[in-house]
Amino acid sequence: MQQPKTILKNIFGYSDFRENQQEIIEHALSGQDALAIMPTGGGKSICFQIPALIKPNITLVISPLISLMKDQVETLRAHGVEVAYYNSSMSDSARNVIRNRALQNNLKLLYLSPETLVGGLEWIRSVPVSMIAVDEAHCVSMWGHDFRPEYQQIGELRKFFPDVPFLAFTATADKITRKDISEKLSLNNPSTFISSFDRPNLSLSVRSQVPKKQKEKELVEFILERPGESGIVYCLSRKETESWSNFFNSKGIQSRFYHAGMTAEERDSVQEGFINDDYQVICATIAFGMGIDKSNVRWVIHNNLPKNIEGYYQEIGRAGRDGLPSNTVLYYNMRDVILLKDFVKESNLKEVYHEKINRMLNYAEATSCRRKILLAYFGEHLTQDCGNCDICASPPDFFDGTVVAQKALSAILRTKESVGINLLIGILRGSKSIEIFERNYHTIKTYGAGGEYSFKQWQHFINQLISLGALEIAYDDQLKLKVTELGNAIIKGMDSINLTAYEERKVASKTKKQESKSDPNEELVVALKEWRKHKAKENSVPAYVILHDSSIMDLASKQPTTLDQLKDIQGFGKVKIERLGQDVLDIILSKGEPSGDTYEKTFLLYQSGKSVEEIATARNLKQQTIINHLIKLFEDGKRVNLFQFISEYELQQVKSIRQNLNDTFQLKPIHDELKGELSYPKISVAIAILNRQN
Ligand code: ADP
Ligand code: ZN
Numbered sequence: 271m272q273q274p275k276t277i278l279k280n281i282f283g284y285s286d287f288r289e290n291q292q293e294i295i296e297h298a299l300s301g302q303d304a305l306a307i308m309p310t311g312g313g314k315s316i317c318f319q320i321p322a323l324i325k326p327n328i329t330l331v332i333s334p335l336i337s338l339m340k341d342q343v344e345t346l347r348a349h350g351v352e353v354a355y356y357n358s359s360m361s362d363s364a365r366n367v368i369r370n371r372a373l374q375n376n377l378k379l380l381y382l383s384p385e386t387l388v389g390g391l392e393w394i395r396s397v398p399v400s401m402i403a404v405d406e407a408h409c410v411s412m413w414g415h416d417f418r419p420e421y422q423q424i425g426e427l428r429k430f431f432p433d434v435p436f437l438a439f440t441a442t443a444d445k446i447t448r449k450d451i452s453e454k455l456s457l458n459n460p461s462t463f464i465s466s467f468d469r470p471n472l473s474l475s476v477r478s479q480v481p482k483k484q485k486e487k488e489l490v491e492f493i494l495e496r497p498g499e500s501g502i503v504y505c506l507s508r509k510e511t512e513s514w515s516n517f518f519n520s521k522g523i524q525s526r527f528y529h530a531g532m533t534a535e536e537r538d539s540v541q542e543g544f545i546n547d548d549y550q551v552i553c554a555t556i557a558f559g560m561g562i563d564k565s566n567v568r569w570v571i572h573n574n575l576p577k578n579i580e581g582y583y584q585e586i587g588r589a590g591r592d593g594l595p596s597n598t599v600l601y602y603n604m605r606d607v608i609l610l611k612d613f614v615k616e617s618n619l620k621e622v623y624h625e626k627i628n629r630m631l632n633y634a635e636a637t638s639c640r641r642k643i644l645l646a647y648f649g650e651h652l653t654q655d656c657g658n659c660d661i662c663a664s665p666p667d668f669f670d671g672t673v674v675a676q677k678a679l680s681a682i683l684r685t686k687e688s689v690g691i692n693l694l695i696g697i698l699r700g701s702k703s704i705e706i707f708e709r710n711y712h713t714i715k716t717y718g719a720g721g722e723y724s725f726k727q728w729q730h731f732i733n734q735l736i737s738l739g740a741l742e743i744a745y746d747d748q749l750k751l752k753v754t755e756l757g758n759a760i761i762k763g764m765d766s767i768n769l770t771a772y773e774e775r776k777v778a779s780k781t782k783k784q785e786s787k788s789d790p791n792e793e794l795v796v797a798l799k800e801w802r803k804h805k806a807k808e809n810s811v812p813a814y815v816i817l818h819d820s821s822i823m824d825l826a827s828k829q830p831t832t833l834d835q836l837k838d839i840q841g842f843g844k845v846k847i848e849r850l851g852q853d854v855l856d857i858i859l860s861k862g863e864p865s866g867d868t869y870e871k872t873f874l875l876y877q878s879g880k881s882v883e884e885i886a887t888a889r890n891l892k893q894q895t896i897i898n899h900l901i902k903l904f905e906d907g908k909r910v911n912l913f914q915f916i917s918e919y920e921l922q923q924v925k926s927i928r929q930n931l932n933d934t935f936q937l938k939p940i941h942d943e944l945k946g947e948l949s950y951p952k953i954s955v956a957i958a959i960l961n962r963q964n
Contacts, residue, residue: 272323272324274287274292274295274296274299274320274321274324275287275292277320277323277324278316278320279837279843280843280844281323281349281350281351281843281844281845282316282349282841282843283821283837283839283840283841283842283843283846284840284841287316288312288313288465289312289465289466290306290308290317290463290464290465291313291316291317293463294306294317294437294463295316295317295320295321297461297463298317298318298321298401298435298437299321299324299325301435302435302458302459302460302461303435303436303437303438303457303458303459303460303461304435304436304437304438304457304460304461304462304463305407305438305440305448305451305452305457305460305461305462305463306437306438306439306440306462306463306464306465307439307440307441307442307448307462307463307464307465308439308441308463308465309441309465309466309467309468309469309583309587310441310584310587310588310591311469311565311587311590311591311593312441312465314405314439315342317437317439318331318401318403318437318439319346319351319379321401322378322379322400322401322403323351323378325400325401326400327375327398327399327400328372328375328377328378328379328380328397328398328399328400329378329379329380329399329400329401329402329403330379330380330382330394330397330399330401330402330403331379331380331381331382331402331403331404331405332382332383332384332387332402332403332404332405332421332424332427333381333382333383333405333406334383334384334405334406334409334416334418334421335406336355336357336359336383337538337541337562338405338562338563339355339357339381339383340355341545341562341563341812341815342381342563343355343381344811344812344815345563345815346379348811348815348816348845348846348849349843349845349846350843350844350845351378351379352376352377352378352379353377353378353379353380353381354368354371354372354377354379354380354381355368355380355381355382355383356368356369356372356380356381356382356383356386357381357382357383357385357386358383358385358386368380369393372397373393373396373397375398380397382394384409384418384420384421384423384424385420387420387423387424387426387427388420388423391423391426391427391430394427394430395430395431399431399434400434401434401435401436401437402427402431402434402435402436402437403436403437403438403439404424404436404437404438404439404455405439406439406440406441407421407438407439407440407451407455408440408441408442408447408451409421410422410424410425410450410451410454410455411447411450411451411454412450421454422454424454424455425454425455425456428455428456429456436455436457436458436460438451438452438455438457438460441584441587442580444580448462466645466650467583467644467645467648467650468641468645468650468652469587469590470641470656470658471590471593471594471595471596472586472587472589472590472596472597472598472658473595473596473597473598473658473659474586474598474600474640474641474644474656474658474659474660475597475598475599475600475640475659475660476599476600476601476602476633476634476636476640476660477599477600477601477602478601478602478603478634478635478730478733479603479604479726479729479730480601480603485573485601486517489503489518489571490518490521490523492569492571492599493518493523493550493551494523496568496569498547498550498796498799499550499566499568499569500544500547500549500550500551500552500564500566500567500568501550501551501552501567501568501569501570501571501589502551502552502553502554502558502559502567502569502570502571502585502588502589503551503552503553503554503571503573504554504555504556504558504570504571504572504573504574504576504585505553505554505555505573505574506555506573506574506606506609507555508529508530508531508555510553510573511527511528511529511553511554511555512527512553514527514553514573515527515551515552515553518551518553523550523551524548524549524550524551525549525550525551525552525553526540526543526544526549526551526552526553527540527552527553527554528540528541528552528553528554528555528557528558529554529555529557529558530555530557540552541558541562544562544564545562545564545812545813545814546803546806546807546812546813547799547803547813556576556581556585559585559588562588563591563814564588564591564812564814565591565592565814565818565819565820566591566592566594566813566814566818566819567588567589567590567591567596568589568590568594568596568597569589569596569597569598569599570585570586570588570589570596570597570598570599571598571599571600571601572585572586572598572599572600572601572602573601574601574602574606574609575600575602575603575606575607575610575627575630575631575634576600576630577610577613577623577626577627577630578623578626578627578629578630579626579629579630579633579644579647580626582600582630582633583644583648586598592814592818592819592820593820594819594820594823600634602634604691604729604733607627607631607743608743608745608749610627611623611624611627611745612745615745615746624745628737629647631736631737632737633647635733635734635736635737636661637661637666637668637734637770638655638661638665639652639655639656639659639661639662640656640659640660640661640662641655641656641658641659642655642656666770666771666773667770667771668768668769668770669768669769669770669771670766670767670768671731671734671767671768671769672760672763672766672767674720674723674731674769675731675735675740675757675760675767675769676760676761676763677698677716677719677720678694678698678720678728678731678732678735678741679735679740679741679753679757679758679760679761680715680716680761681694681697681698681714681716681717681719682694682741682751682752682753683753683761684714684715684716685697685709685711685714687750687751687752687753688750689711689750689751690743690748690749690750690751691729691732691743691749691751693705693706693711694728694732694751695720695725695728695729695732696711697711697714697716697717697718698716698718698719698720698721698723698728699718699720699721699723699725699728700712700717700718700721724772726772727771727772730770730772731769731772732751734769734770735757735767735769738756738767739754739756740753740754740756740757740760740767741753741754741757742754791826791827791829791861793861794825794826794829794857794858794861795822795823795826797857797860797861798817798822798825798826798854798857799813799822801853801854801857802816802817802822805850805853816850817841817846817850818840818841820840820841821839821840821841821842824839824840824841825839825854825858829858830855830858831855831858831859831870831871831874832855832874833847833851833852833855836851836854836855856888856890859871859875859888859889859890860888860889860890860891868899869899869902869903869906871889872885872889872896872899872900872903873899873903873908873910875888875889876900876903876910882896882897882900882915894950894951897915897951897954897955898951898954900912901954901955901958904958904959904962905958905961905962912955912958912959913959915951915952915955916952916955916956916959920948920952920956921956921959921960923944923947923948924940924944924948924953924956924957924960925956925960927940927943927944928940928957928960930943931943937950937953937954937957940953941953
């Protein structure tokens with residue numbers, strides 16, 4: 271039996287397992303059921319793909335999204351695995367072919383969409399199945415955030431294969447959903463594997479209350495700072511996706527919009543263009559991204575506050591699946607909260623939704639390490655600050671904000687809790703607006719009591735009072751501010767409160783670490799990406815199926831020169847080396863660093879017995895240059911036979927002329943003296959030999 275680790279290296283080209291992968295694989299090989307909880311990008315596919323390759327029969331993979339299925343199948347094929355998918359988007363005859371291959375045990379993995387189980391169970395039960403993997407398993411549960419009725423059929427499938435191990439995967443953390451998955455899929459006493467949800471390569475930052483114009487400027491700068499790096503801008507409404515996309519295009523940024531109001535073809539074409547790196551930016555509603563497995567999304571920006579942390583985490587998780595540093599920025603303002611709460615005001619789960627929105631707001635308003643807060647939400651506790659969020663980068667200064675809070679809170683009470691945020695700030699700052707005079711607020715004691723702070727500063731303080739629980743917004747009563755129990759205690763001086771000062775934060779620009787990481791020979795990276803794009807088009811697959819960004823980065827920094835050295839590169843399994851290895855080496859040899867290394871590369875090819883002409887072709891350099899390299903290597907004492915380039919007679923010719931010219935090092939006088947009979951390369955070869963002889 272092949273060892274999982276050997277397969278990881280030989281097929282997938284990775285040296286080490288990630289957290290829980292090996293445990294899950296071994297568990298599956300021992301024939302038991304499991305429920306694995308892994309964050310997006312955690313690497314769950316390998317957990318069922320490797321046992322599938324080891325087990326004798328076919329592994330069925332139930333996966334809800336056709337595009338994702340297609341990607342996985344293409345990726346596996348690129349690694350040389352026998353695999354197919356089966357779904358409702360295929361023609362009858364194509365489905366027939368796959369059905370027959372499955373029934374004849376002529377596949378290692380078969381991807382099925384859940385709707386094919388409806389009515390398809392009859393033939394599927396005759397397939398020789400060794401294991402069943404259920405991707406996005408939370409879709410079976412009404413408690414999950416993405417319930418799909420067809421997933422219920424998987425329970426039926428279980429009845430036909432009572433002894434076949436089931437592996438269920440989800441990125442949903444909450445406990446009720448987990449329990450529900452086990453029950454609905456009738457898992458047999460499953461072991462649960464929970465991986466860390468931490469994605470340390472994602473930077474986290476939040477920008478609050480940024481005016482539209484400023485935001486436009488920031489986004490354009492952010493994107494222009496990242497040429498060739500693709501990303502997603504999430505917007506709340508369809509209309510906004512369109513206007514943002516138009517805006518980016520007007521700034522010369524290749525962008526498209528995506529939302530559920532478009533036809534399926536339109537959406538597919540946008541998705542495809544993004545996957546193939548034709549469009550750098552997609553402005554989308556959260557409908558976008560579910561089905562894409564693009565590993566080199568380098569950044570995700572939210573234009574509005576998401577409605578819960580689960581969704582937010584999944585959306586930012588679409589960045590950096592290849593593990594390379596990636597950025598996320600969340601823009602929000604209080605209006606978002608109002609809108610979100612308005613959406614759910616009729617729902618009978620209103621309380622739950624409100625609570626989720628509040629948790630999201632707390633994250634956005636955080637004054638300590640954001641990653642700690644995010645992970646705590648998923649029940650995980652980091653012992654140290656992450657060092658990769660905006661708060662860690664510049665921790666806020668706290669001050670005793672009790673007096674500030676008292677001013678705001680008592681002003682609210684004096685209006686009999688009948689004002690919203692803007693009006694409250696007007697009162698505190700002594701505004702002369704008509705509304706204030708009409709409502710007689712200029713007569714209350716706290717009118718003008720907060721004139722020392724700007725509108726923005728007050729906004730910042732009030733937001734904190736809300737997120738710290740001293741204030742509440744009455745969403746069902748015209749967004750009026752209400753003082754909570756904590757707020758009352760603060761007014762009475764029974765409790766104190768720390769606030770942070772308002773400060774203009776900037777969006778994280780590329781960190782130094784990131785720059786040097788993406789630095790390894792920019793020219794080579796570009797050349798490899800160009801080639802990848804071409805290759806992807808030729809094979810009609812997404813670019814990352816050919817090579818991941820992480821492989822390209824690894825190639826550009828290690829610059830391997832032999833097929834054997836490619837084994838050390840991320841993502842190069844046997845089949846990839848066979849299919850792509852020589853192409854990649856040729857690019858490296860022709861674009862690699864023109865410094866000391868270049869001689870080394872010529873020397874390696876020379877040692878492998880290649881002629882000057884062959885070396886020149888392989889390296890995309892002139893023959894003259896290669897000869898110069900060989901001369902330099904010869905002069906450095908390397909074993910290079912220069913006599914192949916010059917006859918004894920020619921050598922003697924140069925020797926005698928040179929003696930007459932006082933052993934000159936210059937080529938031209940010799941060349942002239944010989945009336946051009948000998949080429950310059952020959953003369954330089956002769957001089958190198960003569961110097962050695964002296
Ligand atoms: P998800 O859990 O979201 O389905 P995938 O299975 O698509 O994640 O894996 C995410 C990325 O991580 C893929 O690009 C995959 O090739 C890569 N990956 C998975 N396992 C490893 C590993 N052990 N070493 C390096 N990269 C890995
Ligand atoms: Zn942090």
